[in-house]
Amino acid sequence: MTNKKLVIIGTGETANLAYEYFTHDSDYEVAAFSVSKDYLKEKTFKDLPVVEFETVEKVYSPDEYYAFVAMAGEKLNRNRTRMYLATKNKGYKMASYVSSRAFVWHNTQIGENCFILEDNTLQPFTKVGNNVVMWSGNHLGHQSEIKDNCFITSHCVICGQTVIGENSYLGVNSSVADFVTVAKDNFIAMGAVVNKKTKEDGLYIGNPAKRQVLTAKEYCGVTEE
Numbered sequence: 001m002t003n004k005k006l007v008i009i010g011t012g013e014t015a016n017l018a019y020e021y022f023t024h025d026s027d028y029e030v031a032a033f034s035v036s037k038d039y040l041k042e043k044t045f046k047d048l049p050v051v052e053f054e055t056v057e058k059v060y061s062p063d064e065y066y067a068f069v070a071m072a073g074e075k076l077n078r079n080r081t082r083m084y085l086a087t088k089n090k091g092y093k094m095a096s097y098v099s100s101r102a103f104v105w106h107n108t109q110i111g112e113n114c115f116i117l118e119d120n121t122l123q124p125f126t127k128v129g130n131n132v133v134m135w136s137g138n139h140l141g142h143q144s145e146i147k148d149n150c151f152i153t154s155h156c157v158i159c160g161q162t163v164i165g166e167n168s169y170l171g172v173n174s175s176v177a178d179f180v181t182v183a184k185d186n187f188i189a190m191g192a193v194v195n196k197k198t199k200e201d202g203l204y205i206g207n208p209a210k211r212q213v214l215t216a217k218e219y220c221g222v223t224e225e
């Protein structure tokens with residue numbers, strides 16, 4: 001079987017890691033990188049071409065190449081989401097990476113442009129939306145759902161029957177109790193224990209997690225909308 005050809009959008013550390021994971025643990029072969037022309041400093045990265053995002057589809061046709069947006073989760077994932085939508089609008093099929101060392105039950109549903117690293121546990125009947133990052137070692141309990149554009153850092157425990165709302169960011173070692181909904185646009189601090197449903201655009205810290213006066217968008221510098 002020939003490998004599927006992939007263009008990675010980004011040349012930062014997430015792109016560096018995406019290259020590693022896709023190359024050594026997937027059936028995609030990375031062909032090139034692409035960044036917006038304002039960020040294009042070097043013509044090559046990892047010995048592969050770097051091309052302008054504005055015209056990438058002319059060089060690497062969406063009929064032949066898949067794409068993956070490899071960016072971090074700052075600004076409540078806004079930058080990553082904008083590039084994901086722009087890439088999709090060019091007609092690319094978006095790849096997801098799911099580590100062969102993750103435990104993923106057969107009926108788990110995973111969307112596109114997801115990045116699911118080693119030691120994640122995704123139990124039966126779980127759902128992961130589009131453009132979701134699950135860094136290493138998280139637990140997603142049965143029947144739980146992570147909506148689009150979330151960033152789950154590491155060693156987060158998301159108990160069964162929970163929902164994590166769009167664009168939300170869960171800091172390392174945070175926990176969400178069973179049947180609890182985290183609203184959209186939440187920033188959950190590292191180590192926070194979310195034991196009740198949260199409200200939109202909240203920064204939550206502590207055990208039990210308390211909503212702060214500063215909102216998540218204010219804390220993360222989200223200014224558009």
Ligand SMILES: CC(C)(COP(=O)(O)OP(=O)(O)OC[C@H]1O[C@@H](n2cnc3c(N)ncnc32)[C@H](O)[C@@H]1OP(=O)(O)O)[C@@H](O)C(=O)NCCC(=O)NCCS
Pocket residue numbers: 135153154170171172188189190191192205206
């Ligand atoms: C909550 C958070 C957003 C606050 O960051 P910050 O604005 O830089 O805050 P500071 O570090 O200046 O701390 C402000 C106060 O909050 C406390 N605090 C900070 N983070 C805390 C946390 N997670 N839980 C409890 N208290 C916390 C600090 O001790 C400090 O208290 P003090 O004023 O009594 O000394 C940040 O600590 C956090 O949790 N970030 C997520 C990190 C993460 O998961 N990264 C993933 C990397 S892959």
